[in-house]
Amino acid sequence: MNWQDLTLALFGPGHGIGQDGDFLRGSVTFDGEPLEIVGTTNHAEIGVRLALRQARSILDIMAAHPGRPILLLVDTQGQRLRRSDERLGINRAMAHLGMCLDLARRRGHRVLGLVYEQALSGGFITSGLIADACDALPEAEIRVMRLPAMARVTKLPEAVLAELSQSNPVFAPGVANYVAMGGVRRLWQGDLPAALREALADAPREDRRAEEGRQRGGRHLAAAVMQRVLDAS
Amino acid sequence: MTTSYLECSARQRLKLLLDEGSFHEWLPPAERLMSPHLAQLGVPCAFDDGVAIGRATLAGRPVFVAAQEGEFMGGGVGEVHGAKLVGLLRRALRDRPDAVLLLAESGGVRLHEANAGLIAVSEVMRALLDLRAAGIPVIVLIGGANGCFGGMGIVARCADWIAMSEQGRLAMSGPEVIEASNGVQEFDSRDRALVWRTTGGQHRMHSGDCDALVEDEIAAFRHAAIAALDTRRPLDIGSLEAEHALLSARLLEEASA
Numbered sequence: 001m002n003w004q005d006l007t008l009a010l011f012g013p014g015h016g017i018g019q020d021g022d023f024l025r026g027s028v029t030f031d032g033e034p035l036e037i038v039g040t041t042n043h044a045e046i047g048v049r050l051a052l053r054q055a056r057s058i059l060d061i062m063a064a065h066p067g068r069p070i071l072l073l074v075d076t077q078g079q080r081l082r083r084s085d086e087r088l089g090i091n092r093a094m095a096h097l098g099m100c101l102d103l104a105r106r107r108g109h110r111v112l113g114l115v116y117e118q119a120l121s122g123g124f125i126t127s128g129l130i131a132d133a134c135d136a137l138p139e140a141e142i143r144v145m146r147l148p149a150m151a152r153v154t155k156l157p158e159a160v161l162a163e164l165s166q167s168n169p170v171f172a173p174g175v176a177n178y179v180a181m182g183g184v185r186r187l188w189q190g191d192l193p194a195a196l197r198e199a200l201a202d203a204p205r206e207d208r209r210a211e212e213g214r215q216r217g218g219r220h221l222a223a224a225v226m227q228r229v230l231d232a233s
Numbered sequence: 234m235t236t237s238y239l240e241c242s243a244r245q246r247l248k249l250l251l252d253e254g255s256f257h258e259w260l261p262p263a264e265r266l267m268s269p270h271l272a273q274l275g276v277p278c279a280f281d282d283g284v285a286i287g288r289a290t291l292a293g294r295p296v297f298v299a300a301q302e303g304e305f306m307g308g309g310v311g312e313v314h315g316a317k318l319v320g321l322l323r324r325a326l327r328d329r330p331d332a333v334l335l336l337a338e339s340g341g342v343r344l345h346e347a348n349a350g351l352i353a354v355s356e357v358m359r360a361l362l363d364l365r366a367a368g369i370p371v372i373v374l375i376g377g378a379n380g381c382f383g384g385m386g387i388v389a390r391c392a393d394w395i396a397m398s399e400q401g402r403l404a405m406s407g408p409e410v411i412e413a414s415n416g417v418q419e420f421d422s423r424d425r426a427l428v429w430r431t432t433g434g435q436h437r438m439h440s441g442d443c444d445a446l447v448e449d450e451i452a453a454f455r456h457a458a459i460a461a462l463d464t465r466r467p468l469d470i471g472s473l474e475a476e477h478a479l480l481s482a483r484l485l486e487e488a489s490a
Contacts, residue, residue, distance in 0.1 A: 052480055059477060062470060081411045083420040087431045088483050089442050091405040095390035096476050102362045103468055121342065121351060122405060125384055129355035144347035153344050156274055170270050170312065170349040183352040207359045209352060210316065219349055221269065222316040222356075225260070229286065229320025230327070232259035 001137055003041050003073060006116050009192045023053050024073055031197060036061045039073025046123040047080030051093040054127070058100040062107060069110040069200055072101075072131055076123030098126035105132055110203050115140045115175070115184070132203040133185045135195070136175045142184065143173030169218045180218025182209035238376040238451050239400045243285055243300035246336055249451040250374075250458065251289040251298065258287040260317060268311050270346040279305045282313040286321045288330065292459045297325045300336035303379035309343030310384065315353020322360035325369055332370045332462050335392065340407070341383015354384030361391050365468055370394065372461050374454050375401040375443070380432065382407050394464045396445040396457040397434035403442060404432035441479070 003024060007017050010030070017026030017037050022044035026037045038057045044050060061070060079090060105111050113128025115136040121144045128134035136142065144150075147165070151158035165172030169180045178184040188195035210226055213219030238246060247256050260266050262280035271278050283305035288297050299321050301308040310318075318335075325333045342350035364371055371392040375381045380402030381389050389395055389403060397403060408422035408431070421427060430436055438446040444461070447453040466472065 048480070049484060052477065052484065055477060059470070059473060079405050081406050081414040083411060083431055084487065086404050086406065086411070087436070088487060089440060089480070091386035091403065092390045092442055093480050094405065095387045096473070096480060098358060098387065099362065099391060099468055100473055102359070103470070103473060106366060122383070122387070125351065125355050125358065125387060129352070130358060144342055144351050145344060150344055150347065160274070164273060168270065168273065170346040177348055181348060181352055183348070207356060209356060210319070213352070219312060219352070222312050222349070222353065225266065225313055225316035226320040226323060229259050229317060230324050
């Protein structure tokens with residue numbers, strides 16, 4: 001779903017969210033309460049500039065509207081693959097964005113992520129995946145890499161990977177797999193405003209993803225291994 | 234035996250870096266905790282899934298440590314590997330050692346279990362930031378042949394303090410990935426001088442992306458880590474505004490160059 005249809009369905013006409021290049025920003029009213037929107041579109045490449053732009057918004061929201069909830073609209077093809085971004089320290093800029101969002105959570109802002117189009121690797125780690133909770137639309141795509149590329153890198157036959165991806169969610173793209181592993185909390189089906197209302201109401205404060213991955217059967221080991229480290233003598 | 238940080242394995246680094254005989258490993262190889270996903274793919278497994286974790290002392294002070302083994306899957310983070318790191322960081326939050334040392338050597342997410350690895354890296358990030366908020370310093374050491382890339386490159390920059398050797402590399406995407414995506418004119422991955430100028434320890438020291446540049450000797454990393462034991466960098470609005478100003482200035486310099 002494009003961001004215009006999504007925000008129209010969520011907030012009605014005249015919501016005031018604006019697009020500037022690949023960047024989305026606005027302040028809306030939802031159920032009579034203010035909500036800050038920060039996002040990207042056009043399957044944005046997240047380079048230093050776009051990471052800093054998002055970070056600036058989060059810093060401004062913390063300064064101007066303490067405690068106000070933030071909704072991140074996620075649509076990214078991942079980190080920008082350019083030498084100039086690497087030389088400028090793209091990993092540091094992305095860490096900075098992640099730390100801004102993390103501080104916002106600690107200062108009492110509810111931070112929600114919504115993957116409405118596409119989410120990939122580096123662009124996702126410092127947006128939806130560092131929020132209190134990250135949800136997705138059912139038709140969105142989430143992946144680290146497509147199967148053909150994964151077959152090349154891992155030197156394993158694509159057919160083997162395709163077959164395994166039926167039984168094991170760790171290999172294959174897809175929002176359902178991320179839900180099973182606890183990386184995405186839930187999918188927004190049907191009534192979108194109702195889904196947002198629910199998401200704002202029950203966003204967890206702690207990182208429960210490993211435990212949810214265990215309960216849902218998509219990540220059997222992570223929670224158990226963490227516990228074994230805590231208990232080891 | 235060599236004392237070059239670059240040439241040593243993760244466990245050799247721990248042995249020489251920490252106080253003699255002080256490293257106590259949690260979930261050691263004897264427990265044979267391996268990746269079920271690699272086994273399913275018929276890929277050779279490691280009994281520690283490529284990372285050693287535990288407690289030790291450094292200059293007599295209690296620390297927790299994790300060392301990634303670059304020789305195994307390039308230090309890639311899979312489900313078990315990542316969960317060991319998260320478990321260590323959460324245990325540090327509970328037990329409050331004087332610091333946590335991360336001997337990072339990783340290409341980032343292990344693609345053989347990509348989805349689980351990606352989520353794991355984000356769990357590492359959140360657990361690390363919990364430690365910073367609690368005032369427990371996290372010190373990152375980078376000097377292995379595989380560098381510190383991808384999600385681990387982001388994790389490193391979330392820590393309080395970073396030491397690198399000239400041979401260390403810290404970045405997001407590797408030169409081969411950039412070349413494959415945008416062509417050899419964008420980044421010639423065989424141009425070693427260009428690779429070092431873009432991601433190497435000296436460039437990172439010059440740009441302030443690492444806090445100390447040390448010789449490729451484990452003893453040098455040990456001295457740097459000891460000196461950093463009390464480095465706490467609280468994350469608050471003021472420190473993040475300062476970071477933002479610094480990174481924004483780089484963009485301006487780039488634009489005017």
